[in-house]
Amino acid sequence: MLRASLREISVALKEGQVSPTELCQKCLSLIKATRFLNAYITVAEDTALKQAEASEKRYRQGQILGDLDGIPFAVKDNFSTTGIETTCASKMLKGYIPPYNATVVQKLLDQGAVLLGKTNLDEFAMGSGSTDGAFGPVRNPWSYSRQYREKCVQKPSAQNEDTSWLITGGSSGGSAAAVSSFTCFTALGSDTGGSTRNPASHCGVVGLKPTYGLVSRHGLIPLVNSMDVPGIFARCVDDAATVLGALSGHDPKDSTTVQDPVHPFQLPNLTDVKDLCIGIPKEYNVPGLSSQTLAVWSKAADLFEKAGAKVIDVRLPHTCYSIVCYHVLCAAEVASNMARFDGLEYGHRSSADKSTEALYAATRREGFNDVVRGRILSGNYFLLKQNYENYFIKAQKVRRLIATDFAKVFHSGVDILLTPTTMRHTVPYVEFIKEDNRTRSTQDDIFTQAANMAGLPAVNVPSALSETGLPIGLQFIGRAFHEEQLLTVAKWFEKQVQFPVLELQGMMNHLDTVSHQEKSAFFS
Numbered sequence: 001m002l003r004a005s006l007r008e009i010s011v012a013l014k015e016g017q018v019s020p021t022e023l024c025q026k027c028l029s030l031i032k033a034t035r036f037l038n039a040y041i042t043v044a045e046d047t048a049l050k051q052a053e054a055s056e057k058r059y060r061q062g063q064i065l066g067d068l069d070g071i072p073f074a075v076k077d078n079f080s081t082t083g084i085e086t087t088c089a090s091k092m093l094k095g096y097i098p099p100y101n102a103t104v105v106q107k108l109l110d111q112g113a114v115l116l117g118k119t120n121l122d123e124f125a126m127g128s129g130s131t132d133g134a135f136g137p138v139r140n141p142w143s144y145s146r147q148y149r150e151k152c153v154q155k156p157s158a159q160n161e162d163t164s165w166l167i168t169g170g171s172s173g174g175s176a177a178a179v180s181s182f183t184c185f186t187a188l189g190s191d192t193g194g195s196t197r198n199p200a201s202h203c204g205v206v207g208l209k210p211t212y213g214l215v216s217r218h219g220l221i222p223l224v225n226s227m228d229v230p231g232i233f234a235r236c237v238d239d240a241a242t243v244l245g246a247l248s249g250h251d252p253k254d255s256t257t258v259q260d261p262v263h264p265f266q267l268p269n270l271t272d273v274k275d276l277c278i279g280i281p282k283e284y285n286v287p288g289l290s291s292q293t294l295a296v297w298s299k300a301a302d303l304f305e306k307a308g309a310k311v312i313d314v315r316l317p318h319t320c321y322s323i324v325c326y327h328v329l330c331a332a333e334v335a336s337n338m339a340r341f342d343g344l345e346y347g348h349r350s351s352a353d354k355s356t357e358a359l360y361a362a363t364r365r366e367g368f369n370d371v372v373r374g375r376i377l378s379g380n381y382f383l384l385k386q387n388y389e390n391y392f393i394k395a396q397k398v399r400r401l402i403a404t405d406f407a408k409v410f411h412s413g414v415d416i417l418l419t420p421t422t423m424r425h426t427v428p429y430v431e432f433i434k435e436d437n438r439t440r441s442t443q444d445d446i447f448t449q450a451a452n453m454a455g456l457p458a459v460n461v462p463s464a465l466s467e468t469g470l471p472i473g474l475q476f477i478g479r480a481f482h483e484e485q486l487l488t489v490a491k492w493f494e495k496q497v498q499f500p501v502l503e504l505q506g507m508m509n510h511l512d513t514v515s516h517q518e519k520s521a522f523f524s
Contacts, residue, residue, distance in 0.1 A: 002026055002182040003501065006239035009185055010067045013059065014389035018068030020059065024052035026116050027072040031116065031183045039140045039177040041077045041115040046082050048072070051114045058112065068110030068246055073180045074187040077118035078125055079105055079230075080219040084115075088221055089133030090123045092341050094368030096373055102219020103251045104188055105140040109302040111246050114182055119174030123369050125190055125223045126197055126334070128407045128444035129432050130173025132371050138173040139239045140166040140203055140426055141181040146503040147469030158331075166426045166470070169199035169444065172231065178453045179233040180502060186243050187230040193326055193441075194221045194421075194448025196231025197460040201473030202426035204462045204502055206494075208240045208450075208487075211480045212455035213258050215244075216251035224333040227452040237461065237491040241265040244483060254401055258481070265484055269494040274308035283319035290424040296472045297420050304418070314414060319450060320400050321443050321444055326449040328382055328395040332385075334372075335379025341367060371437045403454040410479050417477040420447050421460045426468040446476040447475060455481050460488050462499040 003017060008489035010016050027044055055070040064070075065343060078088045087093045101109065109115065122132045131137040131453035142148050143165040152164075152336055168177050172189030179187050190197040191209040199434030200207020208231060214231045230247065234240040237378075245264035251257045280301055285294070305311040332360040343349040343363030351363035364373070409417070421445055432440065450460040457480070458474040476493070 002030060002256050005236050006071060006185045006234060006242060007067070010071060013070045014064070020055035020114065023070060024048050024072055024116075027116055027183055030181070035182055036142075037141060037177050037180065037301065038136050039119055039138055039174045039183065039464070040074070040117045041087060041089065041120050041135050041174070041382060042085050044115060046118050047084065048114050051109070055114060057114050065112035066246075067242060068108060068333045070114060071112075071186070072114045072116050072184045073108060074119050075105055076118050076121055076187070077188045078121060078190055078221045079188060080221070081115070081118065082103055082308075083161050085117060085266040086118065086221070088124045089121045089135055089284060090367065091134050091371070092373070094134070094348065096347055098219075102255060104214035105219065105249050107241075107247050108314060117185060119172070119178050122171035122172055122370055122371070123317050124221070124338070125192060125195055125376060126371050127170045127437055128441045129195070130170035130199065131367070132370070132437055133230060137169045138177050139430060140168045140503060141504065142426065142470055144374065144504060145469065147465060151467065151469040165429055167202065167429050167432045169202035169422070169426060171195040172233070173199045173203075176200055176205055177391040179203070179205045179235060180218060181504070185235070186239060187233040187416055189233055190220055190223070190451065191229050191231040192227045193330065193445045193452050196233065197421050197448050197473070197475060198444055199456060200460040200472065201421040201462075202235060203500065204471030204473075205287060206234045206240050206461040206462070206502060207236055207473075208234070208244065208481060209249065209458045210244060210248065211453065211457045212452075213256050214248045214457075214481060214483065216247075216254040216257050216260070218253040221331060222337045224330050225337070226329070226333065229452070236486050237459070237494050238267055240459070241267050241483075242488045244487075265487065267484065267488050267491050270488050272308070272359060273304060273489070276304070276309040276416065276489065277414050278304045278309050278311045278419045279314035279409055281316045281319065281417060281419055282313050283316050284419045285418050286332060286423075286446065288423055288443070289420060292466050292478065293420050293422070293424060293472055297418070297474060300418060300474055300493065300497075305491070307496075308427035311447065312414070314409045314412075314417070314420060316402075316409065316450070318398060318401045318405050322402050322450040322453065323446055325395045325398040325402065325441070326453060327438075327443065329393050329399065329453075332377045332382045334375045335383060338368070338372065338376050343367075351430040365470070374438070399453045402450055406454045406477075408458060415478075419475045419477065421473040423473040424446065425466045425468075438458050451469055451477050455484050456480055459486060459490050460496075461494050461499050463485060463493075465500065
């Protein structure tokens with residue numbers, strides 16, 4: 001039941017095979033049983049059950065609101081939710097309960113979807129592993145998969161269990177883990193430099209970053225206003241398209257959203273790719289790219305070519321500057337956005353009362369972790385009067401060149417760009433934390449952040465398993481506001497590769513509080 005796709009479970013609800021309340025209760029039970037994954041910060045059990053009961057009433061009366069009615073979903077904990085704590089995984093916002101819903105959350109609720117809870121992340125979405133939040137790291141469900149446990153060199157045992165688990169990627173790792181572990185059917189993340197696509201790749205799910213402006217940012221606590229985009233996690237491309245159709249469109253509360261009306265996304269079943277031109281950016285074949293990821297990328301290009309598509313090498317000459325450019329702009333906007341957390345209006349407030357300046361300093365020292373403070377310091381340095389031209393303005397100029405590179409490639413006739421999503425598959429937590437947050441983010445965002453700077457849509461599609469049975473994803477990048485074409489191609493590719501379903505044999509053994517009958521019921 002819980003392994004079904006969103007569309008399959010929607011049909012089951014309409015046919016009466018399961019009720020919204022039963023479905024919600026199954027998801028909540030599995031969330032409790034898998035709390036060792038640390039995917040959720042807050043589980044809104046009472047709220048979810050009330051919403052499920054309301055959905056069940058609509059089904060009985062024949063007044064359902066659409067395909068999402070009764071569908072359980074989760075939300076990254078940097079989206080505002082009425083009456084539900086929103087922390088950004090930071091001590092700074094612990095206890096903060098917003099008085100309103102983010103637009104994307106409200107749109108899903110208006111469609112009858114059932115909000116299960118808020119998912120874990122890197123503090124204020126600053127990271128690429130979901131390991132640097134105030135509530136602890138998120139564990140990748142693939143750590144407990146049959147595929148990994150049968151092939152991993154070091155067999156986990158009672159002695160090394162705590163060091164064998166894998167990271168999810170970040171910063172939206174909680175949402176990726178929630179979808180991957182079958183506790184919800186879709187989840188919202190945010191994507192500033194790859195924070196949806198990166199964990200989607202590591203957790204073996206679809207992760208979609210829409211075009212900047214297609215989906216409202218209202219209620220998303222900002223990291224980098226000019227790049228932040230709400231992202232979508234789903235088990236297949238069709239499901240991501242369904243959710244995107246519910247979320248997209250103009251929002252009067254967000255002046256950056258598209259003004260033209262947006263129609264629901266209905267993806268056709270593409271049978272012929274002979275009219276497609278797929279671009280392979282040479283600059284994405286970088287030192288450090290794992291041989292397994294390179295092989296999957298090459299095999300995917302061959303798959304398109306054998307099917308009749310035109311596959312060509314393309315140049316994005318300013319890609320080599322993009323990660324440096326991204327970090328300058330990111331830090332500068334972080335410094336500006338984090339200035340609002342001063343201990344006066346909301347959030348954490350230090351007990352220091354010697355002076356206003358002392359209050360500010362103590363509040364921010366206590367409320368932010370080292371990662372956030374480091375980016376604030378870097379951003380303020382870049383924005384100093386004597387540095388502004390040399391850093392911020394130059395980075396903006398490079399950003400324009402990067403966007404122009406993409407525009408030239410698409411203008412030349414390329415329909416879709418095919419790239420890796422990450423340098424390698426996921427790694428054990430103990431290996432990941434050997435490097436600092438900035439270094440890790442530089443490596444893990446190298447293929448994803450350029451699409452944010454250019455405002456383009458991009459999607460991760462699970463493509464193959466590594467030699468040790470771990471997911472490897474590929475990224476498809478499309479033209480701005482051409483999500484339908486992007487997702488149609490991604491759907492065709494998804495059908496060709498037939499990525500295997502996560503088999504949670506190892507995780508089942510961790511469900512100590514659940515009976516054998518209940519374990520079987522979760523995944524039947």
